[in-house]
Amino acid sequence: xxxxxxxxxxxxxxxxxxxxGLIVAMGISSFAGKFEKAQKNDPVSFLPGGTxxxxxxxxxxxxxxxxxxxxxxxxxxxxxxxxxxRAYVAGRIKNLNDDRPLKAxxxxxxxxxxxxxxxxxxxxxxxxxxxxxxxxxxxEIRDRFDQPPAGLDAKVTGPAGYSADAIKVFxxxxxxxxxxAAGIVLILLILIYRSPIFWIIPFFTVILAEGTSRxxxxxxxxxxxxxxxxxxxxxxxxxxGAGTDYALLLVARYREELRNxxxxxxxxxxxxxxxxxxxxxxxxxxxxxxxxxxxxxxxGTAGLGPVxxxxxxxxxxxxxxxLPALLTICGRRAFWPYIPRVGSSGTDETHGLFRRIGDRIAxxxxxxxxxxxxxxxxxxLGLTQLNTGLTSGNQFRGSVDSVQGQExxxxxxxxxxxAPSSIIVTDxxxxxxxxxxxxxxxxxxxxxxxxRGDVGVRLEVVLSGDPYSTSSFDQVPGLREIAHNASGSxxxxxxxxxxxxxxxxxxxxxxxxxxxxALLVIFLILILLLRALVVPMVLIASVVLSFAAxxxxxxxxxxxxxxxxxxxPSFPLFVxxxxxxxxxxxxxxxxxxxxxxxxxRGPRDGMLRGLAVTGAVITSAGIVLAGTFSALAVLPLVFxxxxxxxxxVGVLLDTIIVRSILVPAVVxxxxxxxxxxxxxxx
Numbered sequence: 001x002x003x004x005x006x007x008x009x010x011x012x013x014x015x016x017x018x019x020x021g022l023i024v025a026m027g028i029s030s031f032a033g034k035f036e037k038a039q040k041n042d043p044v045s046f047l048p049g050g051t052x053x054x055x056x057x058x059x060x061x062x063x064x065x066x067x068x069x070x071x072x073x074x075x076x077x078x079x080x081x082x083x084x085x086r087a088y089v090a091g092r093i094k095n096l097n098d099d100r101p102l103k104a105x106x107x108x109x110x111x112x113x114x115x116x117x118x119x120x121x122x123x124x125x126x127x128x129x130x131x132x133x134x135x136x137x138x139x140e141i142r143d144r145f146d147q148p149p150a151g152l153d154a155k156v157t158g159p160a161g162y163s164a165d166a167i168k169v170f171x172x173x174x175x176x177x178x179x180x181a182a183g184i185v186l187i188l189l190i191l192i193y194r195s196p197i198f199w200i201i202p203f204f205t206v207i208l209a210e211g212t213s214r215x216x217x218x219x220x221x222x223x224x225x226x227x228x229x230x231x232x233x234x235x236x237x238x239x240x241g242a243g244t245d246y247a248l249l250l251v252a253r254y255r256e257e258l259r260n261x262x263x264x265x266x267x268x269x270x271x272x273x274x275x276x277x278x279x280x281x282x283x284x285x286x287x288x289x290x291x292x293x294x295x296x297x298x299x300g301t302a303g304l305g306p307v308x309x310x311x312x313x314x315x316x317x318x319x320x321x322x323l324p325a326l327l328t329i330c331g332r333r334a335f336w337p338y339i340p341r342v343g344s345s346g347t348d349e350t351h352g353l354f355r356r357i358g359d360r361i362a363x364x365x366x367x368x369x370x371x372x373x374x375x376x377x378x379x380x381l382g383l384t385q386l387n388t389g390l391t392s393g394n395q396f397r398g399s400v401d402s403v404q405g406q407e408x409x410x411x412x413x414x415x416x417x418x419a420p421s422s423i424i425v426t427d428x429x430x431x432x433x434x435x436x437x438x439x440x441x442x443x444x445x446x447x448x449x450x451x452r453g454d455v456g457v458r459l460e461v462v463l464s465g466d467p468y469s470t471s472s473f474d475q476v477p478g479l480r481e482i483a484h485n486a487s488g489s490x491x492x493x494x495x496x497x498x499x500x501x502x503x504x505x506x507x508x509x510x511x512x513x514x515x516x517x518a519l520l521v522i523f524l525i526l527i528l529l530l531r532a533l534v535v536p537m538v539l540i541a542s543v544v545l546s547f548a549a550x551x552x553x554x555x556x557x558x559x560x561x562x563x564x565x566x567x568x569p570s571f572p573l574f575v576x577x578x579x580x581x582x583x584x585x586x587x588x589x590x591x592x593x594x595x596x597x598x599x600x601r602g603p604r605d606g607m608l609r610g611l612a613v614t615g616a617v618i619t620s621a622g623i624v625l626a627g628t629f630s631a632l633a634v635l636p637l638v639f640x641x642x643x644x645x646x647x648x649v650g651v652l653l654d655t656i657i658v659r660s661i662l663v664p665a666v667v668x669x670x671x672x673x674x675x676x677x678x679x680x681x682x
Contacts, residue, residue: 008324009268018325022208025318029211031218038221039170039232046226048297051502052480056494059424063453068105068124069134071141072158072418074405077151080116088149089119096123101140103133111417118412125160138164142401157405158418159496162392162468165400169636170229180631181240182207188627189244192620198334201326202247209318210239213311220307231304233632233640235311241628242286242582243315245621246279247323249589252617254324258332258340268328276320278592281529282585283316285522289581292518293573297506301570354615354660358608361665369665372657376545379653382552385559389566390638392500393468397636406466414445416463416472421495423483426456430487435459437486443475467497476501507569515576519544522584530591532678538666539591543583546658547576550650558642568639578647582625583654586618590659594667598680603672611664622655 008017047054060066075089089110096107103126111120125137138160145154155161185206189199213235221227253275257267290312293305332339361368396403409418423438425431431449438461439447445462452458461479465472480493519540526536551572558564593614598606629651632644667674672682 028215031215046300056492071160073121113412155405161402246319355612365668379549382556419467554646
C-alpha cells in the first residue's frame with residue numbers, strides 16, 4: 001500500500017496523477033447538474049417492499065382513480081359562507097374545470113362543513129410516480145386561489161399538497177447546503193492555515209470531489225438506487241466534512257516532514273506512507289458503516305448507504321491523489337507566510353497544549369477516565385425524554401400551506417377528511433360486512449364505498465383524528481385486524497396513514513438490525529488496523545458512549561429549548577452511523593500515530609507523543625466536521641435540523657472529551673495491556 005500511496009509524490013508522478021485526476025473528476029462532474037432532478041421525493045417511493053400499504057397502493061393503481069392524489073383546497077371564513085362567497089367557490093371550481101391545471105382531472109362539487117364555515121374543493125391530480133410533476137400541478141392550483149376575497153382564507157392541502165411542499169423543500173436542499181458547507185469550510189481553512197493563499201489548494205480539491213460525487217450520484221440514481229433530497233443534501237456535507245478532515249491530516253504530516261527533509265518530494269512520500277494508511281482506514285470505516293444502511297427496509301435510508309459511501313470514497317481518493325500532487329507541485333512556498341523550513345520549530349512531542357494535557361492525565365489516568373465516563377453518562381440522561389412524534393405532518397419548520405390547510409380542516413370537519421385511509425376488498429359481496437365492522441371502530445368518522453374495479457372495491461375511511469399524527473398511526477394495526485376478520489378474502493388497508501405507519505415500523509426494524517452490524521464491521525476494521533483487541537474495544541465503547549451523550553443532549557434541547565415535536569424513528573440510526581463511524585475516525589488518526597510511536601518508545605511515551613503531535617490537527621478536523629454538519633440547520637426541515645445539531649454536538653464531544661481525554665486516560669491506565677495480544681503488549 002505504501003508504494004501505491006506515494007505515487008503522487010514522485011517528480012514525474014505528481015504531474016501524471018494530477019492530470020489523470022483532473023480529467024476523470026471533471027468528466028464525471030459534468031453530470032452533477034442532473035443529480036437533483038434524478039432524486040425521488042415522493043414519499044410513496046420509499047415504502048418497504050412487501051408491506052400491506054404498498055400492496056394496497058399497487059392494487060389501487062389499477063382502479064380509475066388509482067393514479068391520482070387529491071389536492072384539497074380549503075376555503076374558510078369566521079362565520080357561515082355568504083352567497084357571494086359561495087359564488088366565489090363555484091366560480092373557482094368552474095375555472096378549474098374549464099382550464100384544467102397540469103395533470104389535474106375534473107374537480108367535483110364543494111363539500112360544505114356542518115357549521116357552513118368551510119368548503120372543501122377536491123381536485124384529483126394525476127401522479128406520475130418517479131417524477132416531481134405533482135409539484136407543478138399543485139402550484140398551478142394554488143395560483144388559482146392566491147388572491148381570495150377579503151375575509152376568505154384559502155389553502156391547498158391533502159396528499160398532493162403535502163407531497164408538493166415536501167418536494168419543494170427537497171429541491172432546494174442541494175444548492176443551499178452546497179453554499180453553506182462550502183462557506184463554512186472556506187472560513188475555517190483560512191483561520192486554520194492563517195495563509196492568504198494556501199487554503200486554495202485543499203478547498204479546490206474538496207470542491208472537485210464534491211462535484212464528482214454529485215455526478216456519480218446521478219449515475220447511481222439512474223442505475224436504480226432510490227435517492228431522495230434528504231440523502232442528496234447529506235452528500236455534500238459528508239464530502240466537505242470528511243474530505244477537509246483528510247486534507248488537514250495529510251497537510252499536517254506533510255508540514256511536519258518538510259521541517260525534517262529538504263526535498264519536498266521526500267517529505268510528501270513519507271507523509272503519504274505514514275498518514276495515508278490512517279486516512280484509508282478512516283474512510284473504510286465510514287464507508288463500511290454507511291454501506292450497512294443498504295440493509296434497511298426503508299428505501300430512502302437504504303439509498304443513503306451507497307451514495308454516502310461513494311461520497312466518502314471520492315473524498316478519500318481526491319485527498320490521496322490530487323491534493324498531494326498539488327501540494328508537491330506548489331512546494332513549501334504555498335504555506336506563506338508561515339513557511340516550514342528544515343530545522344524550524346513546530347508542533348512536536350515535547351511541548352504544546354496537548355502535551356500538557358497528556359502529562360496531566362498521566363498523573364492519575366484512572367481518575368480522569370472514570371470522571372469523563374461519568375460526565376458522558378450524565379449527558380446521556382436526556383434520552384429519557386426521547387419521543388418519536390415527528391411525522392410528515394409536522395416535519396416543516398415554519399408554516400407551509402399543506403399544514404395550515406390541515407389545521408383549517410380539523411376545525412370544521414373530521415381531521416382525516418383530506419387524507420382518507422383506503423381499504424381494498426377483493427370480494428365485493430363482503431364489502432357491507434367490512435363497512436359495518438370498520439365503522440364501529442373508535443376514531444373512525446365515516447366509511448364509504450367509492451369505486452369498483454378488477455381488484456374488487458375500494459372503501460374510503462375518514463379518521464376523526466389528524467391522519468398524520470402518531471395517534472392515528474397507532475390505529476392502523478387494529479383497523480387492519482378488524483378489516484381482515486370481517487372478510488374471508490384478502491383485504492388490504494392502505495392510504496397515507498397506513499403508509500407512514502409501515503415506514504415507521506420499518507425504521508424501528510432498521511435501527512435494531514443495522515446498529516449492531518455497523519458496530520461489528522467497524523470493530524473488525526479497527527482490529528486489522530491496530531493489530532490488537534483491547535484498544536479497538538476501548539475505541540468502540542468510547543464512541544458509543546459519546547453517541548448516547550450527544551443524543552441525550554439533542555433530545556433535551558429538542559424538547560425543552562427548540563420545542564420540536566419529537567424525532568423521526570429513523571433519527572437514532574442516522575445519528576449513530578455518522579457519529580460512530582466519524583467518531584472512530586479521530587480515534588484512528590490518534591491511535592495510528594500512537595502505535596507508530598509506541599513501537600520505538602513504549603506505551604506511555606507513545607501515547608503522550610501521539611496525542612501531542614496529532615492534537616491540534618484532529619481538533620481542527622473536528623471543528624470543520626461539526627461546522628459542515630451544522631449547515632443542515634439552515635434547512636426548513638425539522639429532521640435535518642435535528643441531525644445537524646446532534647452530529648455537530650457529538651463530533652465536538654468526541655473531539656474534545658473522548659479523543660483528547662477519555663481514550664488517552666484509558667490507554668495510559670492500561671499501559672502495555674492496551675495492545676494485547678500484539679507484540680506491543682509484551
